[in-house]
Amino acid sequence: MKRVAVTGLGVISPLGNNVPEFWENIISGKSGADYITKFDTSKFKTTFACEVKDFNAEDYFEKKEIRKYDLFTQYAVAASDQAIMDAGLNFESMDQQERSKIGVIWASGNGGITTFEEQLKEFHAGDGTPRFNPFFIPKMIVDIAAGVISIRNGLHGPNYATVSACASSNTAIINAFDTIRLGKANIMIAGGSEAAITSSSIGGFNSSHALSKRNEEPQKASRPFDRDRDGFVAGEGAGALILEDWDFAVKRGAKIYAEIVGGGMAADAYHLTGTPSDGFGAALGMKNALEDAGLLFSDIDYINAHATATPQGDLSELTAIKTVFGDSLVPISATKSMTGHLLGAAGAIESIISVLAVKNDIIPATINTVNLDEQIPADSNIILGESIHQKVNYVLNNTFGFGGHTASTIFKKATNQ
Structure with a gap:
């Protein structure tokens, strides 16, 4: 293709x-x-x-x-x-x-x-x-x-x-x-x-x-x-x-910000507005995106989490990430802490953030988070406070919606390979 x-x-x-x-x-x-x-x-x-x-x-x-x-x-x-x-x-x-x-x-x-x-x-x-x-x-x-x-x-x-x-x-x-x-x-x-x-x-x-x-x-x-x-x-x-x-x-000589290499969609099949504690649909969507891109979980350098700051939703997503990424210390941040939740437009502006993170080797931070929830796994690598400069070749961007919809995209640094 x-x-x-x-x-x-x-x-x-x-x-x-x-x-x-x-x-x-x-x-x-x-x-x-x-x-x-x-x-x-x-x-x-x-x-x-x-x-x-x-x-x-x-x-x-x-x-x-x-x-x-x-x-x-x-x-x-x-x-x-x-x-x-x-x-x-x-x-x-x-x-x-x-x-x-x-x-x-x-x-x-x-x-x-x-x-x-x-x-x-x-x-x-x-x-x-x-x-x-x-x-x-x-x-x-x-x-x-x-x-x-x-x-x-x-x-x-x-x-x-x-x-x-x-x-x-x-x-x-x-x-x-x-x-x-x-x-x-x-x-x-x-x-x-x-x-x-x-x-x-x-x-x-x-x-x-x-x-x-x-x-x-x-x-x-x-x-x-x-x-x-x-x-x-x-x-x-x-x-x-x-x-x-x-x-x-x-x-045509266009400038290229990044390459999109994978997309995965799935469903929680669980609840009108809630997410399951095991994050099954989210995990399936991420797995589908990785498979679509032909990547291993270890290839991902940054996850732009859906993370809306709802009590159950955040934990469900982290559980899903744990299911897919195991003990990997992949950096995670939640940019909705700055933009708010743009609902149907969230995936688009967070894709822009993901593309620019890949292009500029910068991982934005999660702001406002002071005391991590005690239920969050201790080895979760959540970037807090300030953005960090780090090599970013692949970004995975998560979005989830009422009705149990999940969609994850993967962007890659632009190369000729």
Whole structure:
């Protein structure tokens, strides 16, 4: 099968709206958390989140266009525009046949939840007459971001959305990887976006006891693996990767950040929202990714853990890692401690972190974690406090979602071998 390169990156995030700023804040160990500004949280159990800051849609759209798109689609277009430019791609110079070999697989867990919420509020505040925005449906549906990216760039290759809750964008990346290596496309835009910091989303996650309620110190609230963790911090944004047939990329002189070499998916088949204590589905997904890449567990130099800071979830993942990696001291970190949990976009921005870790030989830290949970195996090599400089040839990136979905990707340092 064909080799697949990563040739472009784009990001809209709580830690910056471009890749250099985002990466600098990640390796510096900054938190993107603060008090929610999008709605009145005075009656909510959680009053903070990792919101995107200073995003200006007019940087990417004409003003009259903006009303057509929910914020999750605006984030998707912004991140994909960045990635396309970063990859040095000029679609206007390509003919229709060339663009028929370029596609988009884009993920979101919630789609246009802001639009859905606003429209229902307007309807129920009125007299019952169904006066809905003509863009209501296309603004809301999950697949629309993939469609808009395709339409905007005139791309005729495979085009669809993946939805597997918080594993959604890792699933999209795996699907795009498979599409290219099977020869069905030369280039794929893959990633995910989420704009779910809304009253219904925060309220819903509160009711399921998933969110941290550390309202007195938001920037210290996301503390994966910590004895005193009390849930995740909601985040929003988008991450985009340009995946490309290796030979095609080399021929056009593209810069190559890394190579994607493996993807594994599986299911817990256990619970609507919980994870099994033995981490079976997570372990199976990691094993599948290693087998797909033709690697041994000892080849992996860094694991970007899903680690959302939920009490059971963190322990379940570490148990799964122990099952796959045995007594290996592979470094592990949880970058959600900085970004918050971007839900359906988590896999995409954490793939960007993984790619940059491979490229720069830097392993980001887990911030905020002070006292490791006593149940965590003593030989777990969790990187705390500050990022470390260390040779990184292979990174494994984990994402897991409600419904028991698991997806793991593996990125390799770019070489000619």
